[in-house]
Amino acid sequence: MKYTIPEWLKKIFQETFGSDFEEVLLSLTRPPKRYYLRVNTFKINTKELIKRIQEEIKVKQDEIIEEAIYIEGYEENELTNHYRYVVAKLDAAESTAVGADLYRAGVLSIKNANKNDLVNIVTQDYAIASEGVLVIEPKDLNNIQRGLVVKNIKPKFKLPSIRSLKAFNEGLIYPQTYPSILTVKELEPKENETILDMCAAPGGKLSHIISLTKGKAKIIAVDKSNNKIRKIKETLQTLGLPLPILIKNDARNIGEIFGSEFADKILLDPSCSDLGLRPRITFNIPEKDPKIYGKYHKSLIRKAYEYLKKGGILVYSVCTVSKEETFDVFNYAVEELKMEPLEINYKIGDVKNNYIEIFNPLIHDTVGYVIFKLRKV
DSSP states (O other), X not given: OOOOOOHHHHHHHHHHHGXXXXXXXXXXTSOOSEEEEEEOTTTXXXXXXXHHHTTTSOOEEOSSOTTEXXXXXXXXXXXXXXXXXXXXXXXXHHHHTTTOOEEXXXXXXXXXXXXXXXXXXEOTTXXXXXXXXXXXXXXXXXXXXXXXXXXXXXXXXXXXXXXXXXXXXXXXXXXXXXXXXXXHHHHOOOTTOEEEESSXXXXXXXXXXXXXXXTOSEEEXXXXXXXXXXXXXXXXXXXXXXXXXXXXXXXXXXXXXXXXXXXXXXXXXXXXXXXXXXXXXXXXXOOOOHXXXXXXXXXXXXXXXXXXXXXXXXXXXXXXXXXXXXXXXXXXXXXXXXXXXXXXXXXXSEEETTTEEEEOHHHHOSOOEEXXXXXXX
16 A cells, blocks of 8 residues: 655654654554553562463563563454445544444544445545444434444454453553553652652553552542543553542642642653554644644643652653654753753663663654653752
């Protein structure tokens, strides 16, 4: 399949990856060869989990991160065009491309199809994500607010079925990208510390912090909406983890509750342009201005500086690669806030200046992702 890549997106990737930028972009159209799961060490150790899960699926332990395991490989399915379409929002369509069903919240419209028809789930530019069965009458679409719309029967990419595993339903594993697992390892959370997760939904990294600290740290988790707080609770309840202090608020406002210099460590993983996500099924995506996100990230890191105790550590991560959301934010923290950059412990991606770790999807076979960490001095 030939992909049309918009010039604005090429420019961002060229600035970060140089002459290889088009190959890097095209690597985003495939899933990584390793599908990672994080073991919930709050409940079980990794060796015991691997013994139990091998009855259902073959997994291997990561060479570096003890609680990371992975499944190798995926299959790419040949999809039939049925010329009956359910047009989905981009994120919903991309989720169905790796096996998810399509629910009402992700549906934009239904074209040329009736209930029980075989249909294609497509993006707005009609890139095909999967084949499935339409389970509602099209005339009812505007009368419902939630519920299943298309049962997925053939996604573009066949990945391991994690939700059917006994270990998943017992809360023993959590699907997570490798750089996301590394982010919390860089934070090095410890028992009895006060740890703030400023943008905590859906709770994956937060659950890792709770697991590593055995629930014995004072953890404060913040996010903006009731829906995001609900997702955090669902994640933690599924994993059988104790709830932290949960606050529905903009993290920039919580100084009104806690004052300043209250946190030993802060995780800042803010909403970003998401340009490193994979697998992409189209590059016909809404144009995103990294400068807007970068300005927002600087406002968050400024508040994180206020919340940190002297000597406290901040770990920052984003699943994007734009200069404005990565290098510019790092430079702002170091030059304007006078924070001390700290060396990355797990040098698995490309590490610039010993401090900024960039995951190149083409070379490292991960999502596009950046991590750095800083100390308040």
